Amino acid sequence: MVKRSKEEAKSYVLKMAKEHDVKFIWLWFTDILGILKSFAITVEELEGGLEEGMGFDGSSIEGFARIDESDMVAMPDPDTWQLLPWSSADHHPTARMFCDVLKPGGKPFEGDPRYVLKKNLKKAADLGYTFYVGPELEYFYFKLGKDAQGKDDMIAYTTEPLDRGGYFDLTTRDAAVELRRDTVINLEKMGIGVEYSHHEVADSQHEIDMRYTDALTMADNVMTYRLIVKEVALKNGCFATFMPKPVFGINGSGMHVHQSLFKGDKNAFFDPKDSYNLSKEARSYIAGILKYAPEITSVCNQWINSYKRLVPGYEAPVYLSWARRNRSDLVRVPEYRPGREKATRIELRSPDPACNPYLCFAVMLAAGLEGIKDNLVVPAPIEENVYEMTSEERKTRGISTLPGSLAEAVQLTENSKLVKEALGEHVFNSFIENKKKEWDDYRTQVTEYELKKYLPIM
DSSP, X not given: OOOOOHHHHHHHHHHHHHHTTOOEEEEEEEOTTOOEEEEEEEGGGHHHHHHHOEEEEOTTSTXXXXXXXXXXXXXXXXXXXXXOTTOOTTSOOEEEEEEEEEOTTSOBOTTOHHHHHHHHHHHHHHTTOEEEEEEEEEEEEEEEEEOTTOOTTSEEEEEEESOOOOTXXXXXXXXXXXXXXXXXXXXXXXXXXXXXXXXXXXXXEEEEEEOOEEHHHHHHHHHHHHHHHHHHHHHTTEEEEOOSOOSTTSOOOOEEEEEEEEETTEETTBOTTSTTSBOHHHHHHHHHHHHHHXXXXXXXXXXXXXXXXXXXXXXXXXXXXXXXXXXXXXXXXXXXXXXXXXXXXXXXXXXXXXXXHHHHHHHHHHHHXXXXXXXXXXXXXXXXXXXXXXXXXXXXXTOOBOOSSHHHHHHHHHXXXXXXXXXXXXXXXXXXXXXXXXXXXXXXXOOHHHHHHHTTTO
16 A cells, blocks of 8 residues: 555545545544543544644643643544544544644654654664554453443443353354444444454453554554444443453453564564574564563553453463463464465464553563564473463473562563653653552452451451
């Protein structure tokens, strides 16, 4: 695809708005936690907005600005223009564009997650690399109930599944086939390529895999994907959640991230002479991921609930190891197929789908590039099932683990020079502060578990 110049892209947007009789345009951006933010402008404001951006108050956006410096500018990225597929046929269509957040003087705002990712992608570009990713986001569909007062017009969220299907099931038990179909159609209408969609391991758990692309486009796609999955579910009388572990005792939802570096059209991770078909750069990249994985975990798994998923078993990787076929390892290398050099990649299996994709992709890339820069040597692959090893065996083989709680993960991140440099001081400090507060709020709660276990006997 030939990339348009900025002026060509702006002209294209104005032309599309006129041709499709668009009335409203949603301007999208995210806070540091990856929560999608939006405000709408009318088509009459579009041309001016494309030239100068649209001002907004950033003081209430998590991780943005203090009240005394709250003025922000949302600068639309015309390359992200898309019509929203759920626009009603008898109304004016609505479009959306992602925005870069700027300071009033026009400089990038250092607290904008999209800017953080762009900064790290530039570091890769300066080394001649383009960073490609292909995340696999899992999620659950659950039934909606009535609120506590039994009112039909009030939503009550349950964890009651829609189906009792299993991995790749195609039976009447998989009640969400049409939901997935509608979601894929809506994604493709918004220019997002889809490779697979299927039932996952747990009851009512599903996955739709987007086609591999550059990291910035993919981060935007992840934000769009999560919204469309939820929109389609609600329009069909249920709801979808990307919560990492919504139900005790069954598999949680992960976001396995396939990734590679290209130099022009050449996959920098491929080497036909290597036993795993991995280049020296790929091996050092893996070594960087393994070395820095504990430090970046709080960014890739940023919620209290994330660590209810990251426990041994349930296909959640917690051990710092890598292999080709073994899915108990943190990093997996999909097996090479002859003639598919461009598909050579590594898969990081620890992130979950509730992360901020801009920050997640940024710290993964930073860890991998650091491995390449320092010529790190990857340890021997572990093809055995790490879950079945004793703690003594793992210790002997030098296999350590990811942090076991948000508090532990945040402490490791707080002391990480790599993460601080990757995120920038503003996002780094705001993120750490937010996560510490979340942990304090959680640890002081009296939970239903404690009441059931201790109240009768104490």
